Amino acid sequence: MVTLTWQKAGSRQVCRQAPKLAPRWQRMGKIEEDARLSIGITEPCQRKPMPGNQESFFYSQLECPVCGTINEYTNVRTGSYTISGRDTDFKPVGRQWVDPACQKYDPLLFLMATCKRCFYTREFNNEFRNWDKDTSFKTNRLRIIRDKHLAEFTKVNGVLRLLGSNIDTETYPLETAIIKFLMGILDVKASGNPTDLDQGRYYLRISWLFRDYDGRPAAAAAQVVKFIGKLRGIASAALGDLDGLAEYITNLKEAVDSDLLRAIESLEVRDETRSEIAEAASQFALASDALRTTGARLAEALEDAALRLKASYISADPRFHQHASFQQFLAEVRQRWDDVPFSAREAQSKAREYYMKAYQNGEIGPGFQQIQATYLIAELSRRIGNHESAERYFGLMTGMAQELIANRQSDATTVKFATRLLEMATEQARMNTEQTEGALT
């Protein structure tokens, strides 16, 4: 159990961390950020060495453009955590905060900024930080955003209130991160200029969070207990079959002992033959008994394992606020909004849908960004089992990457990124083909 060492600093809570050097990439742009991080190429990003005695977080005040409330948002300080790598859909893995007290937080929790009063939620990027200097935003979009957001906010039983009122960064950090992305998607839709790329990016991150949620010890233990239940069913069916078989073998042994041996008693059969048959029938009967005993031992061992796992991991309260579970809460949200995913797979499917829309409507620029988006569409297709689509997009991506590498020889950095991404695509396409073949056999 990690003990948090919160200290009050004025009105702010800060999580102290030990000083340590830890580089982290600076944000490079919407898709580039993902891919460049994932493929671990270092040159184009600037490293910022961490000075000593830094805190993990810093705080920014910003006026809510919808309701005028001054909010204080938590930001993750560069270098306060490291990751050991990225999964093939760019999900960061092996996150390690410099301050172990912060380990329960996924930095994604702080990517979206939610107004404490009206729940207006935006990605906390430079564009949002400087909204009050953005004349075009203020003149053309702010009124639409205000009207649409407040119309939703004022619905007593609306989806926005249900989501926003269940935010709890301390008790439910993972669930809250998912909720904030969902609210971010709602506000993208209400922005008067909904971007498919942002919706795709948010659903992708929701799918990463679901993976961590499902990977928690209690959830993993519940899966194992479920699997053990299946195995016990198989063992019990086998034991039932063995009972029938044992009776059959006992009858066989009796037939050998009494009928056969008596029948050949008066005939000219060697004693060795007689004893060989009797011995074999006896061994066969013993083996069947042993099989039943060991089978029963296996069933018992499985039952013990399930009970121990339940006692160690699953006794924790799965409740989410007043809901029986987070899943049940999401089910309630989905009654008001169809686009709420229940699982990593559903979120991947949504992410793919929006990346494809962004790809088709020209939101994604040509060149490296397009290659990365194509790669993601292919990989997400593979992950949700749409192998045909995966093959098509891996093929498209490969062609684009090869062309870019051939035409940009002077741009060493881009060539290096594209080459690394091409290697990943080749490997994932190979895996996709294997899965397709596996599905056919």
Ligand SMILES: [Zn+2]
């Ligand atoms: Zn507000």
